Amino acid sequence: MLIVKKFGGSSLATPARIIAVARRCVEDYRKGDDVVVVLSAIGKTTDELISLARQVADRPPKREVDMLISTGEQVAAAIMAIAMSALDIRAVSLNAFQVGMKTTGSYGNARFRRIDTDRIRHELEDRKIVIVTGFQGINKYDDVTTLGRGGSDTTAVALASALQADACEIYTDVDGIYTADPRICPNARKLPEISYDEMLDLASLGAAVLHNRAVEMAKKYNVTVVVRSSMNRNEGTVVREVTGLERMLISGVALDKNVDRIAVIGLRDEPGTAFRLFSLFAKAGINIDLILQSSGHDGMKDIAFTLADGDADEALELLEKNKARLRFRTAEVQKDVAKLSVVGVGMMSNPGVAAKMFEALYNEGINIQMISTSEIRITVLVDEREGEHAVRAVHDAFELSE
């Protein structure tokens, strides 16, 4: 068996935790498996390095920020190899240059293009545990790139694919994917398995355990991923292509409070209005989430949309600046909203899901402000204060704890 194991920064935050991770990796190695370990930077290292950069420049160049923060994973990898040496295990840490992790050119947000496996295979044949720096690569200029936040998950999946690994284990501080956030919904149940698409929807909807790009890559290359805890021995949740008639109707309920709603009122009801509006945000790098357009009357219409709450003020400013060109009456931001979603591949063949969700919310007197659906997801916008209550109501309605 060839196993890729990924550990995040909080699993490495103290020398004791580093040693615990080393012991855990060594167990599989001693059983005879080949073990490749992917690590993030220790604890808050990345944030600390970025803060140091900000102390010497207001806008640090991205190329140099990548050079800077990529050292975090190199420290983690070397320290892990050192911790394993104390367990009498031969381990070798490799950075992106040494492995040959080739990426696209864009600093801070690169994507893998090709991973050389020669050096890793050579070290594995030599019966070493191979520890690889997550989150980073080398572009065609021979410069260091990073993959963006959560990039170490992507590194693990990419390596598992390139090495045709038998398993790709992502260790986190939760022991799997739950039907809802257990802090909100005490009777939430851990899912034994979940499909890539469901995981994608859950991740982007505020149940972030696995980085979305990692899930996309796992889906594309059909890599089976196991999400499990670095703190205990519980079976985790398997993320893979799930088929079969006996699929659960829905897999989980997710709540995202980090969202604001902006309503642009009194736009002219003519072609190009939406284009002008959203190309403005696209140019400013502001991601728009749900969009709802009222049907026009009297030659006017309204457009409402949601976006990450950190972007709302900038978006509103952009709107006011372009008011003359966009021609609208007023723009309003509403900050006390939350996005509630049910996700499940089972709903594709079952038309009653939306109705059941709306009924559950109606029974609790919770108002729905916007609705958006995909094949495997239904999302509603509700008052933020009612969000957690709504999660419990929907979770119960679909009997997810059973």
Place this chain on the structure above:
Amino acid sequence: MLIVKKFGGSSLATPARIIAVARRCVEDYRKGDDVVVVLSAIGKTTDELISLARQVADRPPKREVDMLISTGEQVAAAIMAIAMSALDIRAVSLNAFQVGMKTTGSYGNARFRRIDTDRIRHELEDRKIVIVTGFQGINKYDDVTTLGRGGSDTTAVALASALQADACEIYTDVDGIYTADPRICPNARKLPEISYDEMLDLASLGAAVLHNRAVEMAKKYNVTVVVRSSMNRNEGTVVREVTGLERMLISGVALDKNVDRIAVIGLRDEPGTAFRLFSLFAKAGINIDLILQSSGHDGMKDIAFTLADGDADEALELLEKNKARLRFRTAEVQKDVAKLSVVGVGMMSNPGVAAKMFEALYNEGINIQMISTSEIRITVLVDEREGEHAVRAVHDAFELSE
């Protein structure tokens, strides 16, 4: 002009100092010079990383320690490029992989074999300041090596040689080489220039400003090195091949307190005695400094030697363990000794130097325990408590403050 500038960790210990170094480098760049900057790790980073390693393993493998500590210079180089960006200067940081700093294989103590200059020249042609990580290289296995303490000086000299630079400036916290340590000898005078050989003797005798290997390399490749302060604008000391009849008799007086003396008493006066004794230390990696052997009588002799004070206990232990084989009566260690040296190429053609030094010490009632000489150096061992007094006496005798 192509200038290589090297800054040590204390010059980078705070964001304000980093910005000050950036400003200083940018001045020459704005005058039109090509500037290559070599940096050590910020402040105490290297020690902190080694301490972290020791928290997870008693004996960290050297290969991984090099992987670990080499990140320190990478952080420094990237932060410097970022600081320069805030001054609207295009700068690029390069690590040992990117430059192609090829070294021998030995971790923790590697030596340069070859330095590729293509990438650096390409960036300089692009009118960028190039910032290179000091202290490290890559061996033929594509693994990171480090050069040992003070290795960044060596990196700077090696780069200056490879790039045929017009100047190699080593910035330190002193503003040059003095005739004696100014803290001991308030009327010590800064030397405008000094020869490689004198610098080598001074560095190994406790006036460490430039790392010895850097001076050796500078001598071998005839690189002119300027030692100057990062804190002020004073002219520094030029280290180069010095010739001419008007050379000063001696250049400086150095004191090294970090030395112990061991006397092995009652050895048999027969061939092979010294060989057996010192091969024992060589195998254990203990460097022996001065050696003094008494002339034998009654078939017995004594051998005394000095060594770094950190090694004395281990050396004594080795002696006791091998007492039967070496056949001696007793071994004694004396810890309160110091090495006092006068150094100067001028003494080669002047026989009175030793006599003048001994006279100065005699006049102050300072006892000489051992004597060792080379072509350009005379070293005596004195009581540690009398060391500083001895420096002042000798400094005055040779009128070095004038």
